[in-house]
Amino acid sequence: MDRGGCRLSGGGGGDSQGGGVITLEDLESFTEEQPTVGDGALEEEGEAMEDEEQDRLLHYWQDIGRVHQVTVPQDMAEPIQQLTTNTERGQDRENVPFTLITRKEKCGDVLYEKRCYEKANWACVTVHEGTYEQSICLGFMKLMRYICQQNSSGHYLGMTIPIVTVVCMDESRSILSREVTVAYYLPTQHQDQPPLPLDPDIIMQEWPATIVYSRSFSGVTDEHSIMNELNMLAEVLGLPEDRLHNPFIVAGYTSPAAANRNNEIWFLERQ
Template sequence: MDQGCRMSGGGGDSQGGGSRVAITLEDLESFTEDQLSDGDENLEEGGAMEEDEQDRLLNYWQDIGRIHQVTVPQDMAAPIQQLTTNTESARDRQEIPFNLITRKEKCGEVLYEKRRYEKANWACVTVQEETYEQTTCLGFMKLMRYICQQNSSGHYLGMTVPIVTVVRTNESRSALSREVTVAYYLPSPHQAQPPQPMDPDITMQEWPPTVVYSRSFSGVTNEHSIMNELTMLVEVLGLSEDRVCEPFIVAGYTSPAAANRHNEIWFLERL
């Protein structure tokens, strides 16, 4: 993978849902005309309920967006609902496969894991805003549209986790660079022939096999928390300045709109 997007996969928190019941031909034949008319009315009510749910989810994301000074536009209502409906639980989200090489623990705490990720196709978008949170939110919204039918297949592609952001620091390593790449791992059925994005800002990239050092952390992901986590991982690994390889990766397993997030910091091994 190139240095601009070398190894980079949040996902979405679940809301809503419900089970589907199959209706057979015999069931339909047993309905009376009155029952069918009632069904039409229920369908209309169901459509109204679906619109209400869209509005509710959109309003929730807009409230979260305002906290981070991000505008969530009206056209995000359908992608937000589709992503939420289709990722009702963690089981509905494919985790990016990797091979665990080693795990370092101390007093029951996992200090870091060393993993190998194989060659794979990713959808990437590079964004530059005033803050890290604004950048990642805008990048993730672009990827949501791609995942939710705005692609050459015209179908919902499926959610994978983690969603990753590729970050760099300034020369003194005291702050994050403004330019960030947000990336989405294509689900297994689409790896061989990735659907092409309709958004010209999104590029499809094949990343080579990569070894990463990963450390988990929870809570918000902003410039302050990421810089702290970068420092902690450097210390845990016992790295000197000349052994710190950029870019770094922030891996998010939960949606940017989630209150409690599961995140990881990844360092790339210098091969």
């Protein structure tokens, strides 16, 4: 591991959205001599509703993006809809597998977990924007395109969690580096032969087996909150400042644009 979403609501569709409600009388009026016309009208209506839903989701993401000074382009409409549709259909999000080694608790609260993550293939994109928020949002959008058919298989690959971001502190150890790597774990069925990305900015990496110390936190993930969480994990581990080794991992279990996120900070055990 050296280097290298908006919570979506389905809404849409149904009688409450207006547009061609078909009554019993309408159905009775279709004759065997006119199947193509009826089918064509229904198909057009379905396409119109799909376009409306796609536009609605895109505008929602664009509104969220503006909060973080991120532009969500028009070509994100289809990946956003694909990810939303698969989520609403109840498609399971695969968790990155790990073996729990130990867990440290105090008064019922989990202070940290020590885990082992096995060797695995990840799709990675390195981004260097003005803020951490901008970097993770833009990196995540690139990975969404890869997940949603913009890959050599031409198929939706399936969502895995967490999406992880590799971060480093600068030499002063007081601020985060502006360059981050956002990474997506390939689902189990694609681990042996990962589909290749069409985007040249995305590279496939095989990360070695790694021991991590993980601590969960909620809320936004900006530079201030990450530095606080890094320091808190170092404190519960009893590590002096000079024992903190770059890089670190921010693991996100919800979209980078979600208002209240479920996250973890990972320290990597130096081999």
